[in-house]
Amino acid sequence: MAAHRKPTPHPVSGRTALTLALAGAAAATVFEGSGYAEPHLTPAQVKARADRLYQEAEEATEKYNGAKEETDRARAALDALRDEAARRTARLNAARNALGSVATAQYRTGGLDPAVQLALSTDPGAYLRGAALAERVGDRQAAAVGAVQGQLAELARLRAEAAGRQRDLAARQAELGRHRAAVRARIAAAEKLLARLTAAQRAAYDGSATPSAAPSGTAPRGTVPAAGPRAAQAIAYAYGALGKPYVWGATGPSAFDCSGLTQAAWRSAGVSLPRTTYTQIDAGRRVPRSALAPGDLVFFYSGISHVGLYIGDGKMIHAPRPGAPVRIAPIDEMPWAGATRVA
Incomplete structure (x- = not known):
């Protein structure tokens, strides 16, 4: 009889199944994001x-700045090629029209044998003089045909080059978009993190980026003389930018990113700097940290992703980051990369 008794479920198996089911549901909730x-x-x-x-946003910003320069150059080159192709097309059309007029005239008169034309002419002497002229015109016409053929070949070359420039521009624009997206994503992630802070904590975080100003009514001067009058002018411009906001990709006058500020400062002194940190570092003579003079460009991080303008006493003016306006800061607050003396 015992052999035919219905098996009794194990007392743990039911609870185990229920536990697993609940655990699975909880896990699903967690990985769906709400939990x-x-x-x-x-x-x-x-x-x-x-x-x-x-910092990653600033690295992406400098790449964006470089890509934007290359995009602008590619667009300018393409526009120049298109303008040249339009001019060549106009000249080609004019030459074709001229040849068409000559060809039409030849068709109208070229059906008669030259001997018959001479016989029918009321002024054989004039005909013979005209025939000699026609031969010279024919030579010039042949040269005109050759010129048109050359223009056609040059126009085809220009159009092929323009097509290549168009592809290059499209690639540059795609690269620009990637760097723009990278900047925005990292800034958004940073802002999301900072939203966890209390108002007081956020104020303390941004407090390290409070701008400093030169004494009211006086021209800014450091205790160390500038490297020259142009350096002094660049420093004066940078002092005038204190408190202005950081905006990535901006070159002034109302907002700046780090390399945009140094570029604008030196532009005010009549010196043209490249757009990006990693090209500005090669825009002058490298100087050691021990020999810094006001006006020198000072660079930070291993990727040369940040730059400031040295003003003496171990300090610089720089555009730090989004939310932090142009300010005075010690040069030892970031990892040192090098310095360059522009003029």
Whole structure:
């Protein structure tokens, strides 16, 4: 009889199944996003992560600036080629029209044998003089045909080059879009992190970026003389930019990114600097940190992604990051990369 008894379920198996089912549902909720909780971060950790994101944003900004320069050059080259092709096309059309008129005249008179034309002419002498002229015109016509053929070949070359420039421009624009997206994504991530801070904590974080100003009513001067009058002018411009906002890709006069500020400062002194940090560092003579003079460009991070304008006493004026206006800061607040003396 015992052999035919219905098996009794194990007392744990039902609970186990229920537990697994609940666990699976909970896991599904977590990974769907609504139940996912990001780890708690201290204010110091938030600041460190935000600093890193802003640094990555600045690296992407400098790449964006370089890509924008290349895009602008590619667009200008394409526009120049299109203008030249339009001029060549107009000249070609004029030459074709001239040849067409000659060909029409030849068709109208060329059906008669020259001997018959001479016989029918009321003025054989004039005909013979005209025939000699026609031969010379024929030579010039042949040269005109050759010129048209040359223009056709040149126009085809210009159009092929323009097509290549168009492809290059499209590639540059795509690269520009990638860098723009990278900048925006990192700034948005940094702002999301900083939103975790209290108002007081955020004020303390942004407080390190409070701008400093030169004494009211006096021209800015450091305790160390500038490297020259142009350097002094660049420094004066930078002092005038204190408090203006950081905007990535901006070159002034109302907003700046880091390389945009140094470029604008030196432009005010009549010196043209390249647009990006990694090209500005090669725009002058390298100087060691121990020999810095006001007006020198000072660079930071291993990727040469940040630049400021040295003003003496171990300080610089720079555009730090989004949310932090142009300010005076010590040059030892970031990892040192090098310095360049422009003029």
